[in-house]
Amino acid sequence: MKEGASTVRRWKDLDTDLLVKIFLCFDVLQLTLGIAHVCNSWHSACCDPLLWKTLDLSMLRSNFIKILLESYVYVDEFSDKALTCLLKISLSLSRGQIRTLIFHFNLYAGDEQFTYIAERCPHLRHLVMPAWNRIKKDVICKAIRTWRSLKSLTMPSIVNPPYLIKEIAVNCKNFNELKIMGPFDVLFASMIVRFLPNLKVLSLRCSSIVKDALLLILDDLPNLKVLNISHSLLIEGPLLSPVMLEKIIKKPDKIILEKAARLREFLTCIEHSCIMCQCTRSDEGFMRWYKYEEGLSKMDEARSLAL
Template sequence: MEEGAPAVRRWEDPAVRKWEDPAIRRWEDLDTDILVKIFLSFDVLQLTLGIANVFNSCELGSNPPYIAIYRCPQLRRLVMPAWNRIKKDVICKAIRTWRCLESLTMPSIADPPYLIEEIALNCKNFSELKVIGPFDVLFASTIAKFLPNLKVLGLRCSMIVKDALMLILDDLPNLEVLNISHCLLLPPSMPEKIIKKLDKIILQKAAPREFLTCTEHSCIMCQRT
């Protein structure tokens, strides 16, 4: 440190904390119920992405979704861009309170049955699912088994195994909208290759629905892959 430069003192330093105004309460001193009310003033996306950085001095604030998501019983639409920080039992317990949930946007997960079955058991009005990432036969068969009345399925910018797509087209008779825009369609036997053009069978099966897709010749994004 240069001579004459002011010393940088951290808040944790007792020499600094002794000057603290006793009338001002710290985050870590707040009652749990008060913290919950604060968390509930934010939407779920804010809770998932950013609030942990604001309340990082508070033990409960280090994982706010675990506290707050249980207390959103009227939640209808949920976007979960990250799944790795949420345990299975936590998200399942939350879903049991989301009786009104209608739409979920989520990344692909390795074990979809535990989640999809929980949605089927507890969210009777659920009608829209959007998945980002690899979409295989296990995911497709799980949806067909537990959510046969699904209305909208979005797989935009995902990697889809062809057999999974065929299963969706065959086993979801109530599906009204299927979005596979900017997707990579992979043959089951040669996953390192990409199917550049949808065949007639796929197009015929998709015909009764609103089928959103793009072609290599008209889509700039797909031309880059």
């Protein structure tokens, strides 16, 4: 350059720390499919652990149709390949640093994809599960055995939850936060009481909750600190489908409130004008999240479970 001319620095010559701070402003799609492939220095910066504390894939959902055969969904080939490609790049860049992993409830991962995730995220602490349909029981159990540091789980509705709860109890000694996005009955409550006695935070928001199940939780989880039943339908008697309106309890009664008094936070909503309560009632306690604003399912009144 001529004497006196200003010095021009190229983007690829920026200090790695500066690049990382800039890259924190981008989402996983921009990082994995664009930025990481620009040049060697940008690729190296994209491997920084600061970028991979959380892998948020909640913007990614499967293109699927419902079918009658098990697993009851068919996911098209392009959708599957897109997920596999994104997982391979992001989990390669993250180098095992991911602590929080978030999936969309309409993402239907398969056995191979879920196994790949488990093997490359061995230090996972917080997990928001994808849909279960295409993941076999033994694959889920093997993953839980890998995630011994797991502390928090958000789980969509599952037909047979006991095996998962047992696996967590045996392998995840620090587990203490659970969010259930689906009906909550006495069987489910009894499994939690039996196998997760150290649970501290439980969210049942926007669900159908059997009153006896709620009482069981309040009586027999001595370490519980935060319980969220906001926007839920509290049901007298067993769960039925559809939920019978005459069985819905309008608000927690005196017995429930007395038992919940020991908690640090008992989060409820009894406002008849609440839009979320109206949605839960309209959906009969089994939320059809696809009908509502994107990201609404990630909200939670229990702060540690809000995404």
